[in-house]
Amino acid sequence: MAESRRSWLERAIYAMGGILGAALAVPAAAYLFVPPRSKKSSGWIEVAEVERLPLKSAEEVVFRHTRADGWKVTTEKATAWLVKTGDNEVTAFAPQCTHLGCVYSFDNAKSQFVCPCHTSAFSLDGQVLAGPAPRPLDQFVVKVENGKVLLGGTDKPVKA
Ligand code: FES
Numbered sequence: 001m002a003e004s005r006r007s008w009l010e011r012a013i014y015a016m017g018g019i020l021g022a023a024l025a026v027p028a029a030a031y032l033f034v035p036p037r038s039k040k041s042s043g044w045i046e047v048a049e050v051e052r053l054p055l056k057s058a059e060e061v062v063f064r065h066t067r068a069d070g071w072k073v074t075t076e077k078a079t080a081w082l083v084k085t086g087d088n089e090v091t092a093f094a095p096q097c098t099h100l101g102c103v104y105s106f107d108n109a110k111s112q113f114v115c116p117c118h119t120s121a122f123s124l125d126g127q128v129l130a131g132p133a134p135r136p137l138d139q140f141v142v143k144v145e146n147g148k149v150l151l152g153g154t155d156k157p158v159k160a
Contacts, residue, residue, distance in 0.1 A: 044143070044150040047092075051147060053084040056124065058106040058113065060095070065154045078154060080140055081106065081113070083124050090149050092140040093126055094157035099133040113137065135159065 047061040058081050066075045081093040093113075097104045102117035112129060113122040120131030127136050138157035143150050 044152050045154060046148045047080065047151050048082060048149040049147055050084065050088060050090060050144050050149050053082055053090065053149070055084050057108070057111070058083050058124065060106070061149075063151070063154075067155050080151060080154075081137075082142075082149060085125075088144045090142050090144055091125065092142040092149075092151055094138040094140060096138070097133060098128075098135050098137060099131065 045063050045065055047063045048059070053059050060079055060081055062077060062079050064075055065078055066073060079095045081095060083091045083093070085091060095103055097115040097117065097120055099115065099118055099120050102115050104113050104115040104120075104122070106112075107114045110121075111124060113124075113126075115121070115131065115133070118132050120133035121129040122133070122137050123129050125136075126139065128134075138159050140154055140157050141152040143152070
């Protein structure tokens with residue numbers, strides 16, 4: 001009787017060890033053998049209709065973009081400033097100041113972007129007009145297709 005109880009306990013302990021081993025081995029094997037997703041953004045994102053944008057002024061647009069980083073996929077809200085420079089020509093600026101990353105706004109009266117943190121100012125083409133900003137505003141890749149404004153590379157704006 002004591003012998004069968006002992007062998008039953010031994011088998012139970014081995015079974016629990018096997019279950020624990022499998023519980024640890026499956027994620028480890030997945031980590032080793034399943035390739036991570038590369039850093040990718042959602043491609044081109046439609047953000048506006050070009051005919052609704054005011055000419056030679058700035059309009060802020062809000063959009064959602066998805067990005068994969070390793071095994072993690074996130075969808076997040078983002079913004080951009082669009083400046084229409086011609087019938088089918090649009091420039092898109094990333095919304096952070098190039099000094100220390102504050103969110104800037106557009107001053108309609110002065111027709112320039114202004115940063116509230118340290119008073120940098122930028123022209124409609126993103127050039128530094130005043131303040132400590134070390135370089136022009138960063139830009140998104142942009143194209144106009146069938147009257148729609150599309151942004152690309154929203155994970156990584158292009159430095160001017
Ligand atoms: S963060 Fe914009 S001027 Fe400093």
